[in-house]
Amino acid sequence: LMQLAIPLNFIGFVYREIRQGLTDIEHMFDLLDVPPEIVDKPDAKPLVMDNGSIRFDDVHFRYDENRPILKGISFEVPYGKTVAVVGPSGAGKSTISRLLFRFYDIQEGAITVNGQNLRDITQKSLRAAVGMVPQDTVLFNDTIAYNIRYGRMDATDEEVMEAAELAQIADFIRSLPDGLNTMVGERGLKLSGGEKQRVAIARTILKAPPILILDEATSALDSATESEIQSALDYVSKGRTTLVIAHRLSTVIGADEIIVLKDGVIAERGTHNSLLDENGLYKAMWDRQREAQETEERLKDFQEHD
Numbered sequence: 289l290m291q292l293a294i295p296l297n298f299i300g301f302v303y304r305e306i307r308q309g310l311t312d313i314e315h316m317f318d319l320l321d322v323p324p325e326i327v328d329k330p331d332a333k334p335l336v337m338d339n340g341s342i343r344f345d346d347v348h349f350r351y352d353e354n355r356p357i358l359k360g361i362s363f364e365v366p367y368g369k370t371v372a373v374v375g376p377s378g379a380g381k382s383t384i385s386r387l388l389f390r391f392y393d394i395q396e397g398a399i400t401v402n403g404q405n406l407r408d409i410t411q412k413s414l415r416a417a418v419g420m421v422p423q424d425t426v427l428f429n430d431t432i433a434y435n436i437r438y439g440r441m442d443a444t445d446e447e448v449m450e451a452a453e454l455a456q457i458a459d460f461i462r463s464l465p466d467g468l469n470t471m472v473g474e475r476g477l478k479l480s481g482g483e484k485q486r487v488a489i490a491r492t493i494l495k496a497p498p499i500l501i502l503d504e505a506t507s508a509l510d511s512a513t514e515s516e517i518q519s520a521l522d523y524v525s526k527g528r529t530t531l532v533i534a535h536r537l538s539t540v541i542g543a544d545e546i547i548v549l550k551d552g553v554i555a556e557r558g559t560h561n562s563l564l565d566e567n568g569l570y571k572a573m574w575d576r577q578r579e580a581q582e583t584e585e586r587l588k589d590f591q592e593h594d
């Protein structure tokens with residue numbers, strides 16, 4: 289009997305392990321951001337773009353029944369202007385960009401692009417008009433040329449390099465052994481966060497969408513990379529209706545309007561200078577970020593002189 293008990297125990301152990309594994313997989317699917325399928329209305333029309341303004345009118349949104357995320361948000365991004373959304377972590381900043389893509393439908397209020405409600409237009413035409421430079425770009429296991437050309441498949445090599453130039457990634461590409469034909473991604477050359485973001489910017493420059501969402505990286509970049517990326521972003525957003533989702537404040541200084549989101553409502557709004565004068569939440573966030581930056585710089589000086 290003893291002899292049998294061990295294997296049975298072992299089988300029990302394996303069984304529990306497998307069960308645990310299955311539960312983990314179920315859990316993983318819960319966590320994966322798989323939005324419910326949004327279906328076009330039968331009479332949905334393609335989006336007509338001429339002035340490309342974006343409006344949120346008293347938008348209410350929740351992912352789950354009893355946890356409202358946005359509780360009546362109204363703002364406008366006029367044609368060609370830039371509006372930045374800032375606020376504490378979890379305030380709902382990225383949610384606003386997902387709603388603009390209509391990955392979810394809102395419960396109350398309206399989102400319109402160029403006067404057309406998102407519910408009345410085809411998703412295909414909406415997504416063709418909106419370009420996104422995401423926080424974290426996933427690269428295809430293909431050449432760097434393919435990864436940039438994905439923005440517009442019929443672009444020539446010259447156009448790809450021109451976009452790379454504007455996105456400040458051309459020198460990097462020229463330094464690679466196979467130039468544009470270098471394989472990147474999981475099975476090729478791994479790019480840094482800043483390099484991946486510049487590939488995404490080059491891709492967006494090729495796509496040339498009338499509406500742009502910049503979901504700025506949370507990760508800290510060194511200041512040289514950050515200013516290169518900033519000038520690439522300034523280029524790509526010039527003359528485009530742009531919504532910046534800012535997790536850091538350094539990139540929002542030049543925005544036409546800054547919206548401070550907190551607890552599902554707009555707590556403050558204005559330009560960088562008017563918000564500093566208000567001496568409220570934005571000012572507090574700004575001061576805190578400055579302090580953190582200064583500490584970091586002092587630490588770096590200290591290490592360099594060591």
Ligand code: ATP
Nearest residue numbers: 321351352357376377378379380381382383384535
């Ligand atoms: P951060 O600056 O940390 O990126 P954020 O302001 O962009 O934060 P969101 O990503 O918009 O915040 O999330 C807002 C809230 O909605 C968070 O509390 C988050 O947990 C919740 N949330 C986000 N996505 C989902 C989802 N798919 N299902 C349920 N809740 C979600």
